[in-house]
Every structure is written in C-alpha cells, then in structure tokens.
Amino acid sequence: MTAASAPGVRAASGATRGIDGILDGGLLAGIPPAALAEEFGTPFYVYDLGLIGRRVEALRSVLPHGFRTAFAVKANPALAVVSHLRRCGVGADVASGGELETVLRAGFDPAAIAMTGPGKRDEELAAAVAAGIGFIAVESPGELRRLEEIAGAAGRRQPILLRLAVAEDARLESVRIIGGAEGKFGMPLQTLIETARAAARSEHVELLGLHAFGASNLRDAEQIAGHVAELVEIGRRVAAETDTPLRLVDAGGGLGIPYSDGEWPLDLARLGRRLTELREGWDADGHSELELVLEPGRFLVGPAGAYVTRVVDVKGPDSAPVAILDGGINHLLRPALVQSEQRLAVLAPDPGRAPVNTTVAGPLCTGLDVFAAGAMLPRPRVGDLVAVLDVGAYGFTESMPFFLSHPSAVEVAVRNGRAQLIRPRVTLAELLDRQVDPDW
Ligand SMILES: Cc1ncc(COP(=O)(O)O)c(C=O)c1O
Numbered sequence: 001m002t003a004a005s006a007p008g009v010r011a012a013s014g015a016t017r018g019i020d021g022i023l024d025g026g027l028l029a030g031i032p033p034a035a036l037a038e039e040f041g042t043p044f045y046v047y048d049l050g051l052i053g054r055r056v057e058a059l060r061s062v063l064p065h066g067f068r069t070a071f072a073v074k075a076n077p078a079l080a081v082v083s084h085l086r087r088c089g090v091g092a093d094v095a096s097g098g099e100l101e102t103v104l105r106a107g108f109d110p111a112a113i114a115m116t117g118p119g120k121r122d123e124e125l126a127a128a129v130a131a132g133i134g135f136i137a138v139e140s141p142g143e144l145r146r147l148e149e150i151a152g153a154a155g156r157r158q159p160i161l162l163r164l165a166v167a168e169d170a171r172l173e174s175v176r177i178i179g180g181a182e183g184k185f186g187m188p189l190q191t192l193i194e195t196a197r198a199a200a201r202s203e204h205v206e207l208l209g210l211h212a213f214g215a216s217n218l219r220d221a222e223q224i225a226g227h228v229a230e231l232v233e234i235g236r237r238v239a240a241e242t243d244t245p246l247r248l249v250d251a252g253g254g255l256g257i258p259y260s261d262g263e264w265p266l267d268l269a270r271l272g273r274r275l276t277e278l279r280e281g282w283d284a285d286g287h288s289e290l291e292l293v294l295e296p297g298r299f300l301v302g303p304a305g306a307y308v309t310r311v312v313d314v315k316g317p318d319s320a321p322v323a324i325l326d327g328g329i330n331h332l333l334r335p336a337l338v339q340s341e342q343r344l345a346v347l348a349p350d351p352g353r354a355p356v357n358t359t360v361a362g363p364l365c366t367g368l369d370v371f372a373a374g375a376m377l378p379r380p381r382v383g384d385l386v387a388v389l390d391v392g393a394y395g396f397t398e399s400m401p402f403f404l405s406h407p408s409a410v411e412v413a414v415r416n417g418r419a420q421l422i423r424p425r426v427t428l429a430e431l432l433d434r435q436v437d438p439d440w
Contacts, residue, residue, distance in 0.1 A: 018054075019051065019054045019055050019058050019303070020265065020303060021051075021303045021389060021390065022046070022047075022048045022051060022303065022304055022305065022306050022389065022392075023306060023345060023387065023389055026347065026348055028046050028048075028306055028308070028347075028387065028414075029046060029047075029048035029050070029051070029414035029419075030048075030414065030417055031414060031417070031419055032348070033308060033347040033348060033385050033387065034347075034348060034385065036308065036412060036419060037308065037310065037385055039419065040410050040412050040419075040421060041410065041425070042308060042309055042310040042326055042327070042385070043307065043308060043309040043310070043325075043326055043327030043331055043409045043410075044307075044308050044409055044410045044411070044412050045305055045306070045307050045308075045331075045391065045395060045396050045409055045410070045411045045412065046305065046306050046308060046411075046412045046413070046414060046419070047076075047078070047080075047081055047301070047304050047305045047392055047411070047412070047413045047414070047422075048304045048305075048414050049080075049081070049084045049304070049413050049414060049415040050414070050415060050416070051303065051304040052081070052084060052085065052088065052300060052301055052304045052392075053084070053088050055299065055300050055301075055303070055304065056069070056085070056088040056089070056090055056300055057088075058268055059255075059268065059294075059296065059299065059300070060089075061272075062268050062269060062271060062272025062273075062275070063272065063275060063294075064272070064275055064276040064279035064280075065279065066279065066288075066289075066290060066291050066292055067275065067279075067291075067292045067293075067294065068090075068091060068291065068292070068293050068294070069090045069091065069293070069294050069295075069296065069300075070090060070091035070092055070093040070112070070113075070114050070250075070293055070294070070295045071085045071090050071091070071092055071093065071295075071296070071297065071300055071301075072093045072095075072253045072295045072296060072297030073092055073093060073094050073095070073099040073102060073103060073297070074095050074099065074297060074394075074397070075253075075297025075298055075300070075301055075302070075392075075393035075394055075397075076297070076301045076305070076392055076393055076394075076395070076396070076397060077098075077099060077102050077397055078396070078411050078413070078422055078423060079102060079105065079106055079422070080411075080413045080420070080422035081301060081392075081413065081422075082102055082103055082106040083106040083107065084413070084415070085300065085301075086103075086106050086107055086108050090112075090300070091108070091112035091113065091114065091134070091293075092106075092108050092112060092113050092114070093113075093114045093115075093116055093253075093295040093297075094113060094114070094115050094116075095115070095116055095117030096117065096120075096124060097121070097123060097124035097127050097128075100113070100115065100124070100127055100128055100131065100133070101127075104131060110131045110132045110133050110134070111132070111133070111134045112134060113128075113131070113133040113134055114133065114134055114135050114136075114137065114250065114293065114295070115128045115133055115135075115136045115137065116136075116137040116163070116211060116213075116250070116252075116295070117137075117139075118139050118184055118185060120136075120139075120143065122146060122150060125143075125146060125147050125150050126150050126154065128158075129147075129150055129151050129154050129156050129158050130154060130156075132156070134159065135158075135159040135160055135161055135208055135248065135250075136158060136159075136160050136161075137160070137161045137162070137163045137211040137250060138160050138161065138162050138163065138195070138199075138205075139163050139185065139186055139187070140187060140191075140195075141187070141191065141194070141195045141198065144160075144162075144195055144198060144199060144202075144205070147160070147204075147205060148202050148204040148205055149204075151204040151205060152203070152204040156204070157203065157204055157205065157206050158204065158205050158206065159205070159206045159208050160199060160205045160206065160207055160208065161207075161208055161209050161210055161211040161248060161249075161250055162186075162187065162192050162195055162196055162199065162207070162209075162210055162211065163185065163186035163187065163192075163210075163211045163212060164186050164187065164189065164192055164210055164211070164212040164231070164234065165181065165182070165183055165185060165186040165187055165188050165189075165192075165212075166185065166186065166212055166213065166214060166215075167181075185213065186211075186212060189234070189238075192210075192238065193238055193241060193242055196238055196242040196244050197242050197244075199244070200242060200243070200244045207244050207245070208245070208247045208248040209235055209239075209245075209246050209247055209248040209249050209250075210231060210234065210235040210238065210246070210249050210250070211249075211250040211252065212227075212231050212250075212251065212252060213252030213253065213254065213295075214227035214251070214252055214254050215227075215254050216253075216254050216256075216298075217254065217256035217257070217298060218254050218255065218256045218266070219256040219257070219258065219263065219264060219265065219266045220266075221266060221267045221268075221270040221271035221274055222270075222274065224254065224255060224266075224271055224274075225271060225274035225275055225278065227251055227252075227254075228249075228251045228275065228278060228292065229278050231249055231251050232246075232249050232278070232282065232290070232292075235249050236287075246287070246290060247289065247290065247291060248290070248291045248292075248293065249290065249291075249292050249293070250292075250293040250294075250295065251292065251293070251294055251295075252294070252295050253294070253295040253296045253297050253298070253299070254296075255271075255294070255296040255298070255299035256298065256299065257298055257299060257302045257303055257390060257393075258390075259340055259341055259342050259343070259390055260341040260342070260343060261343065266299070297393050297394075298393040298394065300393075301392040301393045302390050302391070302392045302393035302394075303389075303390050303392060304392040305390070305391045305392025305393070305395055306387045306388065306389050306391060307327070307331060307332045307387065307388045307391045307395060307396075307409065308347070308385055308386070308387045309325040309326050309327040309328075309362075309385070309386050309387075309388075310325065310326045310383065310384070310385055310386070311323045311324070311325060311326075311380050311381065311382050311383060311384045311385075311386060312324055312325065312326050312363070312382065313382065314380055314381060314382055316359075318356070318379065319356055319357065320356065320357045320358070320359070321356060321358055321359070321379060321380060322358075322359040322360075322361065323358060323359070323360050323361070323380040323384075323386070324361055324362070324363060325360065325361065325362050325363065325371070325386060326363060327362055327363070327406070327409055328361065328362010328363055328364050328369040328371070329362055329364060329366075329368060329369045329399065329400060329403075330362065330364055330369075330399060330400055330401055330402075330403050330404060330406055331395075331396065331399050331401065331408070331409040332371075332388055332391055332395055332396075332399055332409075333398055333399040333400055334391070334394050334395060334398055334399075335371060335388075336368045336369070336370075337398070342371070342388055342389065342390060342391070343388070343389040343390060344360060344371060344372050344375055344377065344386065344387070344388055344389070345377075345386070345387045345389065346377050346378045346380055346384055346385075346386055347384070347385040347386065347387055348385070349378035349384065353378040353379050354378070354379065355376040355377055355378055355379075356376070356377070356378075356379045357374050357375075357376060358372065358374070358375050358376070358377040358379070358380060359372060359373050359374065359375075360372040360375065360377070360380070360386060363404070363406065364403060364404050365404065371386075371388060396409060396411060396423075401426070402431070405428055405431070406428075407425050407426065407427050407428060408425055408426040409425070410423060410424055410425045411423035
C-alpha cells in the first residue's frame with residue numbers, strides 16, 4: 001500500500017466535487033471522519049453516493065448512442081448503493097439469485113437487468129425468467145438446454161446472449177479474444193456458433209447477440225475499445241455464419257481505477273472518442289440499431305468507498321512504528337488477495353507529526369493481515385483513525401468476515417451531506433445465536 005497525500009495538504013473544498021475519491025480536505029464524503037467514527041463506531045465502510053452519481057454521469061457523458069451501462073452488482077451489493085445506482089439511471093448486471101433478489105428489491109425495472117456468470121442453478125435461472133429480466137448470458141450448450149426447459153415450462157421466451165470464452169492470458173494483461181480453449185467462462189468460438197444455431201431454432205429463447213468479459217481493472221482506453229471492437233466484429237461474423245441477428249453486444253466490465261498515487265485514471269474522453277469512432281463505423285455499415293452494454297463495477301463505485309479503522313496498539317521504534325488496527329483482512333481482503341497496493345491515510349493527525357516508515361496491520365493471527373509495510377505516514381498513535389481508500393468495489397463483499405470471530409464492519413452511506421447506517425454490525429452474539437451445539 002502507499003500512503004495517500006496527507007489530508008491537510010489537499011484542497012479543502014468542503015463538499016467533494018470531483019470524481020476521483022472520497023477523501024477530500026481531510027473529510028470523507030464531506031464529513032469529518034471523527035464524527036462518523038463517533039456515530040457509527042469502528043471499523044466502518046463509508047460510501048459517497050454523490051461521487052457514485054458523478055462517476056455514472058462522467059462515463060455516460062462520453063458514450064455514443066446505443067451504449068447502455070449495467071452496474072456489476074458483485075462489486076458492491078449493498079442495497080442502498082444498488083438502489084442509488086438505479087436512481088442514477090443505470091441497469092444492473094447480476095451473477096446470482098441473491099444479486100437478482102437484491103436488484104429487484106432495489107426497484108430495478110426487470111428489463112434493465114442482465115444475468116451473467118458461470119454455474120447458474122436451475123432455481124436461479126427460473127427466478128430470472130419469472131422476473132422477466134432483459135437478458136441472460138448463456139455460458140454453455142448445457143446451460144442453454146436447461147434454460148430452454150425452464151423458459152418453456154414458464155411459458156416464456158427468454159432473451160439471451162451467448163458468452164464467448166476469452167483467452168486465459170487476456171484476463172491478466174492485454175485483451176485478445178481468441179474464442180479459444182474451453183475454460184470456466186463462456187464457450188469457445190466453434191461451440192458458440194453451434195449453440196447459436198440451436199438457440200435460433202428454439203421457441204423458448206430469443207438470441208440477441210454476444211457477451212464477453214475481457215480483463216479486469218483496465219485503465220487503458222485503447223484496450224477497452226479494442227475489446228469492444230473485436231467482440232462486435234466476432235458477433236457480426238457469427239451472425240452471418242449462423243443466419244442469426246446481432247442486436248446486442250455486452251462487452252462486460254473491467255474499466256479500471258488507480259489504486260496507488262503513481263497510477264493514472266482511465267482517460268474517459270479518449271474512451272469516448274474511440275467508442276464514438278467505432279459507433280460511426282457500425283452505423284455506416286448498417287448496424288445503427290446495434291445496442292452495446294458495458295457492465296462496470298469497480299469504475300462506478302471503487303473510488304467512492306473508504307474502510308475506516310482505529311489504531312489499538314502501536315509498537316516498535318519511533319522511526320519505524322507498527323500500528324495494529326481494530327479491523328483487517330476480515331473486512332477488507334482484496335489487497336492481500338490480489339497483492340495490490342492500495343492508498344492509506346491517517347485521518348486528521350495533529351499538524352507537525354512527521355511521516356515515518358510505518359507498518360499498518362490488522363488484528364488477525366496471520367501474516368497476510370498487513371495493509372502497509374513501510375508506508376510513509378504521520379506517526380500513528382493509539383486512537384487514530386486510519387482509512388484504506390478506493391474500497392467501494394470488492395471491499396466489504398469480497399472479505400472473510402468470520403475469521404477470528406470479530407464483529408463485522410458496518411456500512412454507512414452519505415448522500416447530500418447526510419450519513420446513514422446502511423448495514424448494521426453483526427455482533428458475535430448474533431453469530432453464536434445462529435449456531436447449533438447439538439445435545440449429543
Ligand atoms: C461478467 C462480468 N461483468 C462485469 C464484471 C465487473 O467487472 P469490473 O468491476 O472490473 O468492472 C465482472 C467482474 O468479475 C464480470 O465477471
């Protein structure tokens with residue numbers, strides 16, 4: 001992890017206006033962190049809904065006609081966050097029956113919901129069909145057969161896309177669809193072509209087009225646009241070869257964000273220009289009706305979240321202290337999971353505390369539970385608040401809350417300057433009450 005710029009040296013603009021992050025002028029979503037800690041206790045996640053709205057708008061404003069955005073709920077399934085994204089006018093991409101229930105409860109129009117992801121159980125497919133969602137991305141010939149039966153039994157014709165496999169190496173670096181090997185996600189191109197023919201013959205599904213997720217956390221506009229271009233190109237070839245229509249292409253998520261001070265954000269203007277060029281080309285080729293879906297998760301919510309903990313112990317020499325926090329990878333696993341740097345800030349330290357080489361660790365009994373080793377931070381003291389930034393995506397939801405039986409983190413959302421508890425702490429008593437100790 002790297003240390004964020006000291007809050008005191010940032011422009012104190014009062015309310016957060018930009019789209020880059022939740023910490024501005026020492027405030028989190030415009031609110032003093034100590035006030036949030038006082039009201040909600042630590043550890044807590046806090047999300048700036050206004051910032052999420054501005055990120056939605058920033059992306060939408062560069063997209064050409066025919067492009068829609070569906071929020072990938074896996075990034076942050078908190079009901080209040082999902083509801084807010086509905087208010088912002090985006091659709092929803094769900095990857096499980098649980099996420100489907102979440103977005104339905106959040107009031108999404110079923111037509112604006114997509115279901116993607118491997119391993120959909122029959123009851124999840126049935127729930128999606130019954131809800132009348134916009135489309136289901138089918139991962140395999142077997143899934144198509146199960147869906148046909150389910151839709152047939154429900155007396156529905158379910159709109160679908162077919163998911164194309166992406167080269168394994170593409171998941172880590174560049175995006176190159178080769179429609180190649182059989183793997184966990186989607187279908188190789190040849191299988192997809194055969195499945196498209198089967199889908200076209202079916203009374204119970206309506207084939208709309210193709211889906212493929214390229215790669216995660218891309219901050220290069222050219223790579224993202226290249227993925228979209230290649231997918232549409234393959235979609236056109238499949239449509240021509242199988243005599244099926246190409247009405248919709250879902251190019252997945254993967255729009256990236258910076259996680260450390262040295263990284264640049266995605267150049268949205270450039271992405272917009274490249275997508276507009278592509279759009280003009282498709283329009284000129286008679287594909288002006290072709291619809292495109294992007295499913296960003298991280299991009300929309302990542303920078304809008306912070307995880308805030310309190311220092312419970314400080315040890316080691318003054319020049320290289322070790323601060324132990326009241327929360328760690330039990331609430332925020334991502335940095336350890338993907339070994340990625342993430343910005344960290346000691347909140348509101350008194351002026352004059354010089355930055356020192358600091359290790360910041362959580363309370364769990366594992367060496368993995370370290371947020372920063374050697375970060376230059378104002379020398380921490382017991383009682384200080386420490387924030388990990390850019391955790392609005394894959395934070396709370398991607399962690400290991402049961403390890404060591406600590407209470408969960410709470411989640412707080414801020415909208416129009418008002419902070420609201422959106423998920424209370426799960427206490428140990430609640431966890432124990434749900435368990436059974438049989439009377440053998
Ligand atoms: C099918 C699909 N769509 C969208 C996403 C969201 O990705 P991101 O949060 O990187 O935009 C994922 C992430 O795993 C995914 O698998």
